[in-house]
Amino acid sequence: MFDLKDLYQQVIVDHNKHPRNFGRLEDPSHEAEGYNPLCGDRLHVYLKVDDQDRIEDVRFEGEGCAISMASASLMTEALKGRTLEEFRALFEGFHELVTSSGDVACDETDLGKLAVLGGVRAFPSRIKCATLCWHTMKNAIERSGVARTE
Ligand code: ZN
Secondary structure (H helix, E strand, O other), rough: OOOHHHHHHHHHHHHHHHHEOOOOOOOOOEEEEEEEEEEEEEEEEEEOOOOOEEEEEEEEEEEHHHHHHHHHHHHHHHHHHHHHHHHHHHHHHHHHHHHHOOOOOHHHHHHHHHHHHHHHHOHHHHHHHHHHHHHHHHHHHHHHHOOOOO
């Protein structure tokens, strides 16, 4: 029988095995490291933001569980070409997706493929695995965001 959860599982397995945008980015305008001590996931995210506040390129390195790696891979795909404002909206949407109780309707269509990670809300110990990359990205933007020279 067709099960949507199996499809979601496949996307996560695929992104874990073949992470998109994996590796170091030369000359990033922003970067940060993230660590999830509950699971041992480590990430380093790199971004290049242009003078229109658009994310021109984003990459990540690190190691961790399948959820953390798949989430980072899916996040980089979702963020390339987006503005920092769009990032903030997606951050909120993603956070709600993975932390809301099942009966709160959240608009999964806006999040696109990121919706596959909604299943972690049933496993509270894995939520930090899924959100680590987002928090790391937010730190990268907020810490070095104002230090750009024109
Ligand atoms: Zn993890």
